[in-house]
Amino acid sequence: MKSLVVSLHDVSPLTQTLCENILAQLQELGIQQTSLLVIPNHHRRAPITENASFRSWLVRKVEAGHEPVLHGYFHQRQRQKTDSLLSRLTTETYTAGEGEFFDLSTDEASSRLRRGLEDLAFLPRNVVGFVAPAWLLGAAAEMAVREIGFWYTTRLSRFQSFRSAGDVRSRSLVWSTRAEWRAWTSLAWNRCLAIATARTRLIRIGIHPSDLGHAAVWRQVKQLVAAAMPGRDCVSYEKFLEIFRR
Ligand SMILES: [Zn+2]
Numbered sequence: 001m002k003s004l005v006v007s008l009h010d011v012s013p014l015t016q017t018l019c020e021n022i023l024a025q026l027q028e029l030g031i032q033q034t035s036l037l038v039i040p041n042h043h044r045r046a047p048i049t050e051n052a053s054f055r056s057w058l059v060r061k062v063e064a065g066h067e068p069v070l071h072g073y074f075h076q077r078q079r080q081k082t083d084s085l086l087s088r089l090t091t092e093t094y095t096a097g098e099g100e101f102f103d104l105s106t107d108e109a110s111s112r113l114r115r116g117l118e119d120l121a122f123l124p125r126n127v128v129g130f131v132a133p134a135w136l137l138g139a140a141a142e143m144a145v146r147e148i149g150f151w152y153t154t155r156l157s158r159f160q161s162f163r164s165a166g167d168v169r170s171r172s173l174v175w176s177t178r179a180e181w182r183a184w185t186s187l188a189w190n191r192c193l194a195i196a197t198a199r200t201r202l203i204r205i206g207i208h209p210s211d212l213g214h215a216a217v218w219r220q221v222k223q224l225v226a227a228a229m230p231g232r233d234c235v236s237y238e239k240f241l242e243i244f245r246r
Contacts, residue, residue, distance in 0.1 A: 003240050004203045004232040006225060007035040007131075007154075007172075009071065011209075012042035013054040018209035023061065029226055035236045036061060037071035037131050040119040044074050049119050062123055067236035069129040070120065070150075072100040073112040077133075099136035109141035113148050129153070129237050135172075152241055159202060159237065165245045171197065172204040173224060177214045187220055194224050202240065203228045 006026060011019050019036075026034065038058065041047040048054055062068050077099045101109060113130065120127050128151040135156045137145065145153055145162075152161045159168040173190045176182040197203050205225055211217050233243065 001243070002201050002203075002232045003243060004205070004225075004228045004234045005035060005237050005240050006031055006205045006207065006234065007037055007069070007237065009037045009131075009206055009208050010039060010042070010075065011036045011058075011071070012039040012075075013046040013048060013051045014042045015209035016054055016057060018212050020057070022207060022209065022212055023066070025222065026225065029222060030229060031225065031234050033065045033067070033234060033236050033239065035067045035069050035129065035238070037069050038120065039071050039075045039133075040073050040116045042074070043076050047119075055122050059122070059124060062125060065236075067129065067238045068120060068123055068125075068127050069131055069237065070113065070116045070127050071131050072133040073116050075100055075133045077102060098133045101132035101138060101141040102134075102136040103138050104141045104144075106140045106143045106147075109144035110148065113144055113150075117148075152237060154204070154237065159204070159240070161241055161244070163241065163245065165241065168202050168244065170200060170202040170204050172206045173197075174206040175208065175211050175214075175217045175221065177208070177210045177217055183214050183217050187216060190220060190224065194227065198228075203232065 008019060008022060023034070058068065075098055104112070117127060130145050130150045131154050132141070135154065137153060137155070151163050152159065154160065154172070157169065157171045159170055161167065171193060173193055175186040175190065205221070205228065207221055211221055235243070
């Protein structure tokens with residue numbers, strides 16, 4: 001059986017209302033299970049440890065079958081004086097300074113990951129997946145992710161299992177709405193990518209809360225989710241890993 005994984009990125013108290021709306025619309029399409037990429041303290045101004053209503057909302061989503069995934073800690077990278085042109089291009093032009101795990105040391109990554117897991121310990125189940133903000137996970141930080149015992153991570157172009165199952169090449173559909181030209185480029189690109197990935201074993205659709213605010217982007221997100229569903233298990237990444245290891 002082929003799979004479709006829909007993931008919702010940047011779930012935090014700052015985006016909770018948009019996320020709720022997105023999940024409701026996905027449910028209308030028949031998507032009952034997604035991977036929710038949760039940020040413990042979004043941009044250092046939305047600590048979930050201090051937000052009881054967000055925590056109980058998230059518990060309800062997890063109890064309904066959605067998978068909680070750790071998604072960075074602050075989702076923000078401190079700019080460094082020594083940044084090379086390539087690092088600046090990668091972390092700022094491409095991701096607007098969100099690449100938090102791009103060049104953390106193993107120790108620093110490890111301490112943020114542990115803190116993130118502690119912050120999510122109120123959930124009724126364990127968190128087994130980690131996805132770096134903007135999928136930028138450096139080699140040193142990846143060591144920390146493995147050492148702590150996460151089961152998997154994802155990159156822009158692959159699903160990466162740490163449980164002896166190997167990797168699955170699969171490029172995620174993802175939209176950018178930061179500027180109008182980016183949104184229109186995303187629409188053209190994702191139309192092509194949807195055709196290219198139509199027969200692959202895993203289709204990944206990555207949604208950001210801001211996608212909902214761009215009418216043409218949101219229309220295409222829903223269209224491509226609906227088109228990918230027939231004949232596929234619509235599951236979380238964790239569930240996909242289980243199917244894939246069988
Ligand atoms: Zn993100």
